[in-house]
Amino acid sequence: ADCHFFFHPSVRNEDWGEEGVPNAMLEAMALGIPPLATFHGGIPEAVENGISGLLVPENDDGALARAVIELMHAPPERYHAMSVAAAERIASEFSATAQTCALEKAYHEAIIA
Numbered sequence: 001a002d003c004h005f006f007f008h009p010s011v012r013n014e015d016w017g018e019e020g021v022p023n024a025m026l027e028a029m030a031l032g033i034p035p036l037a038t039f040h041g042g043i044p045e046a047v048e049n050g051i052s053g054l055l056v057p058e059n060d061d062g063a064l065a066r067a068v069i070e071l072m073h074a075p076p077e078r079y080h081a082m083s084v085a086a087a088e089r090i091a092s093e094f095s096a097t098a099q100t101c102a103l104e105k106a107y108h109e110a111i112i113a
Helices: 023-030 061-073 076-094 096-112
Strands: 006-008 035-038 054-056
Touching (some): 023 076, 035 061, 061 076
Parallel strands (some): 035 054
16 A cells, blocks of 8 residues: 555466456555556456556566656656546446446346347
8 A cells, every 4th residue: 555556567478378357456456556557468457548557568668667757757646646546447347346236237138138
């Protein structure tokens, strides 16, 4: 909770492919810690680039460095807005209530189909 950023630069691995949405990243976002991560697997499902965090291409260390420097030099209001957006994103899309509703909707659609 004392961190300002959560780094999660995932990359595709030839042996196991891509990961889904990382729980550790969701937990950081729920605390209002914006992630700096990669366009990888399920990460873009959780992070709205430039709104609730920053996303960069996989294997681009320079882009990740530029992203953190950009956010460090941004006005405090931008960081605050991103922090609030990260927490709100989790509450609205990834909370237990939101996930239960999504699952119930999927079941309902399967029953009707």
